[in-house]
Amino acid sequence: MLEVKNLHKVYDGHGRRVTAVGDLTFTVPEGQFACVVGPSGCGKTTLLRVLAGLLPATSGEVTVRGTPVTAPPPDLAVVFQEYGRSLFPWLRVRANVELPLKAQGMGRAQRRELASEALEAVGLSDVDNAYPWQLSGGMQQRVAIARAIAYQPKVLLMDEPFAAVDAQTRADLEDLVRSVWQRLGVTLLFVTHDIDEAVYLGQRVIVLSASPTTVAEDLAIDLPAERDQLATRSDPRFTELRGQVYARIQQVKRAPAAEGASA
């Protein structure tokens, strides 16, 4: 379970003071798949970093599975927006995926199996021996996803994880993430810019306002649990929900809150 209560975050330094997150409160129950959308620079990444225990909140409370976050909580995985920089350039693809498992003390054979499975799932089983910088952007991003999946986390935070892959691969990965979520029962917070994707994937879409960020809309997605790229997307309810989210975002965009940046 993720609980965010009155989260407030200010960045301050180098002649710049930005209120990245104004006042954010929401709860993601255990095992829920929640999608977060919001304008560029509204504080989604900041939120994820606070949840992951990588960044202290300026004020407010953040709880992951019952414990207040002061350091990265156990069984939590993050797919970073900066996928390229989050891969270890000195480790080959397979070693990158296996490293967190190794840190858990998992045996060699099991590690190999999990890593192979995950790489297979993202369609990269043939590049396990390459270095990350020998891969295309989309491939790097998929390695980062494979690493998170192989880790089998209880909480998974994904920051625009499909931004660099083509439409077809994206669809495949969407289904992959949903199946992983269903299989492992992870609590999933998924940041995306693609409204269709948010509606297609999640049980719930949280729309954030522009900075100083608050929750502009919190929409339950009442589509059936079994989803299909063709069927679900042509479901009238899908179109309706999508329209709702879109309209809300337009609204947020048109009337932006006072800008938080100042020199």
Next chain:
Amino acid sequence: MLEVKNLHKVYDGHGRRVTAVGDLTFTVPEGQFACVVGPSGCGKTTLLRVLAGLLPATSGEVTVRGTPVTAPPPDLAVVFQEYGRSLFPWLRVRANVELPLKAQGMGRAQRRELASEALEAVGLSDVDNAYPWQLSGGMQQRVAIARAIAYQPKVLLMDEPFAAVDAQTRADLEDLVRSVWQRLGVTLLFVTHDIDEAVYLGQRVIVLSASPTTVAEDLAIDLPAERDQLATRSDPRFTELRGQVYARIQQVKRAPAAEGASA
């Protein structure tokens, strides 16, 4: 004008040999807006880097505006897929945008004006004094776009330039790029993963096959020159073209050419 003739590119090293581009031939006439789509890892970035004179082709010929490419051609700008790493962390946003202009020997006042305009256009006029690493992913990407626009190139190569921005911003940027293209008459090669975007933006969509890459489809987009996010996207012809591209991609994906990677 961009001419690519029998381009072939093999990466070789560190125990890996990959045919990134198999045999690519196409021509983009002066002033055309061409979009390139293709599966992840098919060699789009590689193609752009060869065109930009940053990477030697293994074989084949690449010509930009009449001269064979051996070094970065003049009046050519690139928006890199790794937008984050292509911004100089030691320069503030404005200085990042102004740097190429400064290198051209442009006067201070004119530089300031062009940079301000470009930053305004991408919606970042209030962060010109921040360092790139103080910005969100989407903001960084927009800085990179602003830099390319301010440069007023004759040829513009963009590698998934909107991957990190939200839907609304994306739409705005799409219109921005089209207006810049129309205003300056640049030759534009635009790599994207969003098929709608490709059809909406371009005069032509080049669909690449999976590796070893060839041109799978070369489709003229005969939509009216004046485009509008709502009207154009609801145009039946748009839907039709989109369907064509989509089908072609599906086809390419279903029957992938022999895999070029080997250990």
Next chain:
Amino acid sequence: MRFLRRVLLALGLPVVLVAAWWFGSAGSQDFYWPSLSTIVDAFGRTWTWEMFQEQVFPSLWRLLAGYLIAVVVGVALGVLIGTYGSVRALLEPVLEFLRAFPPPVLVPAAILLSGIGDRTKILVIVFGCVWPVLLNTIEGVRGRDEVLSDTCRTYRVTGLLRLRHLVLRAASPQIVTGARQALPLAIILMVISEIMAANEGLGFTVLQFQRGFQIPEMWSGVLLLGLIGIVLSLLFRVAERSLLGWYHGQRAGQREF
């Protein structure tokens, strides 16, 4: 072809310089600047196999021991200092204080502490060439990519695994720079460690030549030191290639013309 090119590149300038020296110094009557042919002559006479066994090898042994210890100590201390800001604040002034000590006063101090055996000489070498490794390691550790650190933290890659796969690897380009700086320093300090409290060794021999006004012999010793420098740097490069393969691949690879 490429191999040939590399060999030509590696030897071209030295050949030119040696030729210039040879002809430029031919027939020199200057006491301190003998002709190269005299020096080469002296080299053959001086650096016999026995000489190597008696004087050069013991020195080289100390040199390698001192160098390796310096690298290990420098990296270990550097990781510690680079990781914890307060340790750095605490130790940096003391280290800077020590770092400014010139060898002519350092060697006596070392003698005072640990006598006049091999141990002292190795100590002097360690003390002299630990600094580039240390400083570079500190900066390398401090300057690593935050996203990688964050990745390790979220995936709970901690302890030794983190040290091995994040801290050391991320700092390795700078560590290697430091180690490369330290290598010729080790040779220099080997000589300096033999200025005092010594009665054998390569440095000692060279200095004896100097004091005994055997100038061609002294020059031949300098020549030998330079050659040792070349050999060691070649060995170093082999080690670097395997250690930093990823780095050079990432930096250059096939990205450039």
Next chain:
Amino acid sequence: SEQPSAGQSGGATQPDKVNAGVIAILDVAPIYLGKEKGFFSKRNIDLTLTTAQGGAAIVPAVLSGQYQFGFSNAVSLLLAKSQNAPLKVVCNGNNSTGVADDFAGLYVKPDSPIQSPKDLVGKTVAANTLKNIVDTSVRASVKKDGGDPSQVKFTELPFPEQVGALQAGRVDAIFVVEPFQQAAVAAGMRKIASSYVDAAPNLTVAMYFTSTKLAGENPDLVARFTEAMKESLAYADANSAEVRDIIGTYTKIEEPVREKMVLPKWPTEINTDAVNALADAAVADGLLKEKPDVAGLLP
């Protein structure tokens, strides 16, 4: 060449600028004293004294003409001569006192089993520089005492470290000169020989030299310098109180030590026999392959 030849006509013109390289030890007190007393200026020499750590700096400076004169110990000069370095001695430097109470000595720990120099066989002696006047002299002591000088081991240790090393048992004996001799005495070390005295009677320890080039080109200047030097030496030998004072001006030796120090002798003439004896000893000890041309070196 056209060196200013002022000296001959009695000093009406510009004095000759002369640089001399010396070591900041008590041995060179006469030249400082002579400069102060005006022995040089009255011979139309404008003397500048510069100290350096040792021969490594002074000899090349003299050979290249940066210094006109230098100060060096006798064995170093013999070594240089044997390598055909173009040097020429111009004047005596300093000598041992010739009696047991010399300005240098061989010391052991008070409780050391070593009673006399011959007990040093198989032992280690610290010398400030190896293969030089110290080991030659110490070997002379051992030989004189009936031991085998080739069985004595030497290790190089700067003077300041020697007493400490001896106390810590890192060496078996040390050979120190003043003022370190006073430190050894103060630390209770036991003197077992005065090796300079053992090497040769009234051993010439060090001398002043110039380059053969200058000696050939400007014999007049050399002659005037030598004269002034001789006057200085004689004066110093006769006025030890003034010597102790002048030492305080160019060294940092503390007053009480300065008062207690044993001073060397400063005869005006070089003890040629002693230099020859040193040369023979150096050959015998293997420092030199063959005896250098001593006569060619000395004036």
Next chain:
Amino acid sequence: MVAVAARTSRVTGRRFRSVTLGVLGLLGFALVLEVAPRVGIVPIDFAPPTSQILVTLGEQLGQPSFWTALLRTLLTWANGLLIAVVAGTVVGVLLGSLPVLRAATATTVEFLRPIPSVALIPLVIVLYGPTVRSTLVLVVYAAFWQMLIQVVHGVVDVDPVARDTARSFRLGPWGTVRYVIWPSALPYVMTGLRLAAAVALILTITGELVIGSPGLGKEIDNAQQSNAVRIVYALIVVTGILGVLINVLIRQVERRVLAWHPATRAETVEGVGVR
């Protein structure tokens, strides 16, 4: 306003803490050196305790000759360092950017680097006499290599994407060096500067000591020859203090020019958090 004040106080607070720690470190070190001779770990006659050294140092500070010596040493040091840093940087950037040049000079560089200055002393004296010039040559020779290697490695370290960006926007050789290569090599350069500064100081002292050119080194030599142990140590302490001060200075510069670098910004930006 309040926020700015709070930030300033936070920054000064952190600065204050690190200065306090640094002083504590030095005091601890001084304490060890005070106690060690007193309890007999090292012989007190040859390693005087800190208090005695400081007393002697105080006496030295009262002497004008000390100050002239210090000034001369600093002058030689500054000149030598300046030459070495400029030369090392220029050559380093050249070698770093042109792999062919690097390959062609590698052997020569590796041959020259390990030649110790002690071996060079007579040769330098023959050329320049026992003067400050000779010392300067030694200083430059030693400090140059430190700078060179750091700069070369720093230039190689430039991010390939940044380099490509510079190339595609045709920043030109000068622009690339000025705006891309130089800033990204700066962390290496600053380390090089710190290394070179200390080496230059060491060689200045050594050169003065051995050659006899005026300065602190010569005073040390003189004190050594006179068995004035406390003066020797007092002067060494001065050397050490110079080292500390030089480093403080360079760190100050570094904080300014490397404000953007992860290593520096981590200390100043609250954002990076729980490090």
